[in-house]
Amino acid sequence: MSRTPSTDPSRQPAPAPLPRSLDPLEDELLSGYVLRLAHRLGVPPDHVIRRTGLADILDNTQAMAKAFRSTILPPAMAAEFATATRLTRAEVTALTLAGWAPHYPPIAYVLDMLRLGKRAPRLDGLFATTARYCPPCLAGDGSPAQARHGGSWQRAWRLPVFYACLRHQRFLEHLCPSCQRPFIGRSSHLVALPTIGGLHPAQCRQRRPGFNHTPRTRDNVCEGRLDRVPTQATDRPSPELIAFQEKILWMLAPQRSAVTSSQYFTELQLVAALVIITWPQVRPDTPTAATEAADRYIAENHGPDEKHYSNALPTDARASAAFLHAADSILTAEDLRTAILPLAPVENRTRTGIVPTRHQSWDHAFKRQRPSCSWRFLAVAETLVPTHRRTGPGGRRIPMSQVGYRAEHIPAFLPQEWADRHLSAFTGISSLILRRNAATHLVRRARGGSLHEAARFLGIKAGEHGIGFGTKLGRWTRAQDNLHAFELALDAIAADLEASPRIDYLHRRQCLADWTLTPAIWNHMIAQLQQWPGNRAITDDRKRLAVSAYIWARITQGEYFFSPCPPDIAADPEAFRLWKYHRRFTCTWLRQTDDHPHYRELKVLLDDHADQLATEIDG
Template sequence: MIRDLTPSQPLPRSLSPLPDEILPGYLMRLAHRAGTTVDEIAHRTGLRGPRVRNPMLLSYLHTLDETRLQALAEATRLTPAEARSLLLGPLAARYGPLDPHYTRRATPMRVINNNPWVWTTTWRYCPQCLAGDPDDAIQQLHGGAWRRHWRLPPVFSCLTHRRLLRHLCPGCHTLVATAEMIDRTDEDDLHPTQCRRRGCGTQLADPQGHAEPGLDASTRRVLDRLQRRFARLLSPSAPPTVRSTGWPIPAAQYFMDLRTVTALTLLSWPAARPLCATPLLAQVLDAEAAWRHREYERLLHGAKKHSSQAFLRPAVDALAGAAAWDVADRLLRLNEAQSHEALTPLTETAASRATALASYLRHLPGSSLPLQLALTPRAPRGPGRRWQANALDERDRWRTQTAAGPVAIA
């Protein structure tokens, strides 16, 4: 136990972070190695005050101020760069929903809170990855990494083990989720890869893995191809731009466009059904869209509106999410003329069902100017005509500026 140590002393034992490991997973592995509770590790590393009731803020998933970052690094004998690698903030350069510039949220707390395109209290996982490297004694004792990229909804599959990420516990059959950054932080006998729901504790790691039922070979190929594409877009070594509706935009902003077109696809479903790559994906989206429309009606008549979240919130189920993103990605990869032609039936159907929501989606904050133009009618009326003229002028200036730029990912 390390209860008697003061916050100024390094931990007697530490761990090197695993590749792509996220802070909560690292703290759980560290507590397990030290034979103590996450509460004590959090206090010792400066992430929690002296009282157990002082919470670890969800904003710590994104960014730590320099004082806390230094305290974490010193207590765990990590370099500041290693400590920072446990956070989601560094991924913002490639993933717009983590970037205050695109989300228009000034602080890490605001970027994280109520941001449906970042999993904060939802934990998706690959059971085989959690089992750890069989040749690594430390991982066999304390488990593999809970990965940062699993917190990004478009990361829906493990390419190493060719399986969709899970979101349910096989024991209690409920969402693997926590009320705070980590639950049950006062217990010292939980393994880092156990379900932390009270009364459960099922082991989530599976060193053998099991075949996924009902996923045909053609659908598996489509999903692998889409996940590899997203992985390239999220890679820091990839080109800085990607084409969206025919125009090069920052790779981070592509995921803002993906969010917009996914919501429009679900709102207007089945207008985009012919774009589904396989019959299974079409069937999955039939069910998903039906549920979304029921949820929209429920929220629309509720005390707190937020009805747009019925379509803007990504699916936690990996297959449902991937089915929608594959359609949205196909639309975004079209050239300028093709994208406008293909998106028009979606915008018209959406407007006939929910005029205000469809208008909001056409100009969703953070989405690219080319996409907004592709979603605008050819001959808008009133203020829309003036906006379109200004947007076209801005696009022409952008064309000149980007003509000699780096090659974008198609």
């Protein structure tokens, strides 16, 4: 039996209208409409598919349409369908998901792929075909047409974010009550088993248990009635879940901002995936039908022996409701960073049993969907999973997006005020290492690259004085059992930096690269000092070069350790050694001015000159 693709509908004459048609029901999906129309005509669904121009594959015995036709119909195909069914073009479009595309990114992505002539991709945020149903909706409203042909198969049932029927206040179902299997059959087809007629639109089209081939007759089809499932007490969602489902429906309303809704659904899917990965980390204390279903789903599909995991929402509506509601609670928290931290990876997997690649796969998904996220979410998710985002395999680490400062605005040595405010709780590690690391990590956020590249940008000579990149700080954070405390502190420091006046410290360092205090200015300063006995009050040229390092550190907000060597002694190893010695000696006493009146007086003069010079450089 040969199968040939259907010819281009635009080249075919318009089909003759069907002898009878049906008015679409509210929010009805194309596949459900085809089932109801075939039932009214008393023909198999493939007859309707063939006569209305929906067929993607035609052979001598059957016509099949792809499942993605309920997402969008090409204009020519939509015109044929409208002619055959006596519907308007607007009514035909309303049978698809195209109207939700501006607000729901997975639909928009599928439409983009189809318009480019590519295959419809499988996405976590969109079922390939209808995967859930509401029994009372399928039973109809009692009108003559719905009593005979059943109620509406809703468009919303293709979206994993819909888990409840608001009209009937009950969870959606996904299993046939007779065979206890998904009712959809092959998810790649618009209608399962399209050549088998005589079935009511609300009957299960899954093959009967024990039959392992594609059914050709009704004898091997389940035929369970999906519209006769009684509603139990456990089928009623909580008021919180009903309110949340109403919120999701409102997010798809045309009057809602498409940008806001698109960002929300993208972030909801991402956070829900984290909830699934880490469940029961954010499980509510009070058990409900939804949380119990989530527990069963995780136990059956995410056990330690599983080799393949999925972070997508399950077809079980109750489990999805638990995951989605937990995700929404996190997204709407006032402090998103703190709320999402329980979902972040823990370095030692033996504490959680979570395979590290699961968080890494989430991070890959996040990177693909970054353009669709809000700035608020990006600021948190960028550092949630500590993986290296690079330009390509072996490439350079890329900067964080939406950083509100530039690398040149970061002082090389974090100001003491900020350190006291945000790093004082970090005990057991040198404040020097913390302040250096804070500055270099902030630069890496803005510029990308490695920490050592960030250090060189700040003028910090990597390898000297125990900088601690990736070693001391890494060991310390692991010992605290809180890998994200330092990132939280960086967020707070970044907020202070963004709220502060912008100072170009890179420009200051460049201007002072070969600068030293001139002898004339130095002599003018020492003329204002009282004469004190002892070696500490020496005012020769060695001290002039030493205090130049102090002024450099004050202007650049760096450390005197990393001040550039004066060019006139750089070629003399002995002079360089003596300069380093006097630099350390002098700068130490200038930081301890209470112990000696000479340095107390000198520090005032040096600070005034440094501030004046900084103003000149910035001007």
